[in-house]
């Protein structure tokens with residue numbers, strides 16, 4: 001699809017979306033939602049442009065046809081590297097979360113996991129999922145890869161919760177399919193997706209097998225509805241003529257609480273049904289891919305933030321100060337470190353039994369662990385350079401006002417020769433990225449998206465191969481085990 005076809009395809013969906021307690025008639029044109037749609041549309045637009053075709057498209061391993069890379073099953077480490085580069089590019093172009101990666105990461109995780117389930121259990125999930133992938137590729141769909149359950153009381157397993165719906169689960173198995181109930185929380189791009197592709201949220205025990213479920217449904221399926229997530233400063237987008245104060249008036253991201261109220265799923269869209277031993281594998285693989293993803297998207301957004309901070313310094317007349325130069329260097333160093341991790345875990349990837357490629361899991365977890373920290377430091381430095389005016393500056397309406405506007409223009413002036421409005425625009429962009437709507441994607445999502453920091457530390461511990469490291473040290477130090485008796 002091209003950009004316009006994508007937007008037209010969303011208009012055809014009969015989504016049930018709630019925002020501020022009301023059903024939204026037309027999510028596509030809603031001023032608070034639309035910027036997030038524009039970000040996803042960019043994944044279609046760039047794929048049409050000659051200079052980006054190598055990054056944005058790939059040859060399908062299933063049909064041999066050209067597909068958008070967001071619908072691709074990675075066939076090599078080169079594909080994995082290109083994925084990260086594509087994400088950095090999109091971060092640079094949108095300065096926000098462009099949402100489509102969750103589907104791509106789910107495709108690759110489910111493709112390889114279903115292959116291994118079938119090999120062990122004699123099921124036919126992989127065949128079904130391969131057919132589903134052909135459907136996705138053929139129609140160039142955006143798919144919400146959905147993992148995170150609300151989880152209720154964290155000290156209790158899914159089946160021990162007071163409310164059995166705190167984890168999405170199978171309530172009925174029928175001849176023609178299954179019926180599911182529950183919710184997926186903070187679903188990136190849910191309203192801009194044609195389909196929801198569900199995975200379990202964690203490894204399961206046998207007693208929790210009704211919660212070990214993976215399936216796909218159209219996003220307007222009977223029983224599915226969404227409640228839009230608030231973002232800091234979101235209603236600025238609703239103000240008449242919203243422009244400067246929004247910081248990034250064209251692009252954004254969104255998350256929603258997606259509810260599944262007894263939703264029927266036909267068998268050909270079920271990819272895991274109670275094989276609880278494989279829930280952990282699916283989760284781990286999806287998380288690994290999405291932890292790799294952050295080495296791309298967050299660095300692209302970081303590029304914009306570093307650029308904005310450097311502009312703010314220019315516009316303040318402070319660009320030549322040594323401490324400012326050093327702060328920009330530090331921001332660049334941190335940002336490129338994240339990118340290096342994204343590239344490294346891709347270059348060190350390997351082939352799965354199903355034939356697609358997965359990342360080096362240890363390095364992907366190191367990547368995301370750094371992402372839980374560095375964007376915060378980059379944001380801190382950007383705020384330092386921007387100055388307090390970023391958060392105390394009068395509104396665009398005052399700037400445009402006949403009476404007080406000239407005063408705003410006069411007293412918000414920075415370096416000689418720089419227009420006040422340009423200075424305001426750059427400061428609002430920094431505000432948007434560090435404290436406003438985009439801070440969801442750049443800051444808090446850096447912490448919690450693709451798993452909170454502790455989730456990565458568990459994976460790092462598991463893969464650190466400490467015993468082998470001890471042996472290395474023993475050998476160099478000439479340790480004699482016999483002396484330890």
Ligand code: SF4
Nearest residue numbers: 097098099101293297
């Ligand atoms: Fe893609 Fe990054 Fe958004 Fe995840 S947070 S969907 S990787 S842009």
Ligand code: FE
Nearest residue numbers: 188445449450
């Ligand atoms: Fe994310």
